Amino acid sequence: MVDVDYLVIGAGAMGMAFADVILTETDATIALVDRRPRPGGHWNDAYPHVRLHQPSSFYGVNSRVLGTESIDRYGWNQGLSELASGSEVVGYFDQVLRQDFMATGRVQYFPLSDYEGDGTFRSLVTGERTALMAGKVVDATYMNVVVPSVRPPLYDVADGVTCIPPNRLGEPGMLPGDGAVVVGGGKTGMDAVLFMLENGVPADDITWIRPRDQWCINRNRLQPMFEFFHDAMGSQAATLKAIAESQSMEDMFERFDEAGVLLRIDPDVTPTMYRCATVSELEIEALRTVTNVVRLGHVHSITTDQITLDDGSIATSPGTIHIDCTADGLAQRPAVPIFDGAKITLQSVRTCQQVFSAAFIAHIEATHDDDETKNGLATVIPHPDDHLDWARVTLAHMKNSARWQQDPELAEWLSRSRLYGLSGSSYPEIVEPDKLEVMATIAEFAMPAAMRLQEYVDAMD
Ligand SMILES: Cc1cc2nc3c(=O)[nH]c(=O)nc-3n(C[C@H](O)[C@H](O)[C@H](O)COP(=O)(O)OP(=O)(O)OC[C@H]3O[C@@H](n4cnc5c(N)ncnc54)[C@H](O)[C@@H]3O)c2cc1C
Secondary structure (H helix, E strand, O other): OEEEEEEEEOOOHHHHHHHHHHHHHOOOOEEEEOOOOOOOHHHHHOOOOOEOOOOHHHOOOOOOOOOOOOEOOOOOOOOOEOOOEHHHHHHHHHHHHHHHHHHHOOEEEEOOEEEEEOOEEEEOOOOOEEEEEEEEEEEOOOOOOOOHHHOOOOOEEOOOOEEEOHHHOOOOOOOOOOOEEEEOOOHHHHHHHHHHHHOOOOHHHEEEEOOOOEEEEEHHHOOOOHHHHHHHHHHHHHHHHHHHHOOOHHHHHHHHHHHOOEEOOOOOOOOOEEEEEEEOHHHHHHHOOOOEEEOOOOEEEEOOOEEEEOOEEEEOOOOOEEEEOOOOOOOOOOOOOOEEOOEEEOOOOOOOOHHHHHHHHHHHHHHOOOHHHHHHHOOOOOOOOEHHHHHHHHHHHHHHHHHHHOOHHHHHHHHHOHHHHHHOOOOOOOOOHHHHHHHHHHHHHHHHHHHHHHHHHHHHO
């Protein structure tokens, strides 16, 4: 019988970020259980060309820097903070586990172990069951990330059709001779298109099935370093001003577009999707070169000569490569209480910032006693899906942030948290007049923007 303070189910990014803060801020013991052979969760199954879409500098766990905090000098991310590759992320979590967690002597790690409930897990190697006595059980699996390589396409694929997950795109013979069809308009679809363009596939050889177009976050505006002050804080100021002065949600998105806060691939199409995809302006330019875009809804089936969709069909051929980019890496899970007696369910408390959220939840757990207070500080922000969700998650995010800043201890912790990086909390004192002007704009429009968002949300819900 293993006896621990916390049983963390899932050694993905959230489980690791939670465990890190518990180990740093308490003397507690942890059992970390995961089906996979290594920590890092879904990053172990990602396509080889995957990278973070946000800067490395605020991803991973709080206590260890990810990457070298440098600026990319080439490629579509040039001029911006580096983005870790999938293999770097996996290597990083391996280091965190071995060099940091295990060295404390307070962590027991059980890889290749399937949690079955009631404190029991089964080894996938020996089949042996282990029962645990745990003070609290931390569910770090609830967000349910799915990537294309771990399941077949959700539409029918006939014999003779080449339909691959993006993981196989780099294999010999997989770059298309007869053209490629990318199925899915999300970030994975974008990555597949960019990978092909980068490797010499002509844009005209690519057909892109995009049931919905999306608003993307402009990565230029998500740069935490002080040298990017005007991009990051200027963007916050522009966002708040645009919200406060908007007359409707449509008007608000038009203002974001004009200010470059949000980006869209096709300037003639009004996006209806928002899933926190983060791209650079150079990536958007490259994606725009693909003009064979199919907007006929979702795919139902692919045969050797036809693709059938919700609203019509298009021709294909036996030599065409179809790339399935449809898995849901950002599922909209119902919000449940994070702190519930002996159970903690990790969820987002900052929009699409899962690792920060897990670290924050651990800090709340380490510093407060009763569930009501803890849940009061950590309102769940379910992942957004459509453009209307932008208003919901942004308002919820503003309310959470305001609450945290009212608590001096929390505000101080946030200012030291590397995962909170893009907030500007680590900036030196601001004295330059142009920067002070930006901060004044933020202060002026924060409350009117929150009130306007509240109106939009009330009208929707
Ligand atoms: C392509 C891609 C790019 C992304 N880029 C970014 C980014 O730049 N920035 C960002 O903030 N987020 C990004 N994300 C979001 C990303 O999903 C989160 O940052 C984070 O990795 C989610 O981790 P997780 O721990 O919630 O889930 P997972 O990685 O799915 O981890 C859950 C773990 O639980 C284990 N598990 C599940 N059930 C059981 C069980 N019964 N027993 C034992 N173990 C179990 C699984 O094996 C898995 O290892 C990206 C996502 C994708 C798909």
